[in-house]
Amino acid sequence: xxxxxxxxxxxxxxxxxxxxxxxxxxxxxxxxxxxxxxxxxxxxxxxxxxxxxxxxxxxxxxxxxxxxxxxxxxxxxxxxxxxxxxxxxxxxxxxxxxxxxxxxxxxxxxxx
Numbered sequence: 001x002x003x004x005x006x007x008x009x010x011x012x013x014x015x016x017x018x019x020x021x022x023x024x025x026x027x028x029x030x031x032x033x034x035x036x037x038x039x040x041x042x043x044x045x046x047x048x049x050x051x052x053x054x055x056x057x058x059x060x061x062x063x064x065x066x067x068x069x070x071x072x073x074x075x076x077x078x079x080x081x082x083x084x085x086x087x088x089x090x091x092x093x094x095x096x097x098x099x100x101x102x103x104x105x106x107x108x109x110x111x112x
Contacts, residue, residue: 009035016044017058
C-alpha cells in the first residue's frame, strides 16, 4: 500500500475503547497504529475482538481527541455539592460555620 507519490502512507495512532458486555461502560483497551480508519478497525477487531472479549469497540484517531486540561472548567469555584445524588450534608457545613464563629454545638433538647 503506497501513496500517490510512491511512499508508504503515514501511520498514526488510533485509540480503542471496548465494552466487555452489554451495560458495561466503555473502557480504554489500548491503541493501534494504522494509516486509515479501515485498517484501524481491522487491527482493533483482531486485537480486541477475536476471542469474543468485547461486544462493542470504539476506534478514535488520537488526533481527534480533545484534551480538556483547564482547572477552572474542571473544578468550578462554587460549592455545588447539593446537586450530587448523595445530597447536601448540612452537618459538615454547620460544624465549619460554628468553628469559624467560635461557638460550641448547642445541647440537644430534653424530650417532653
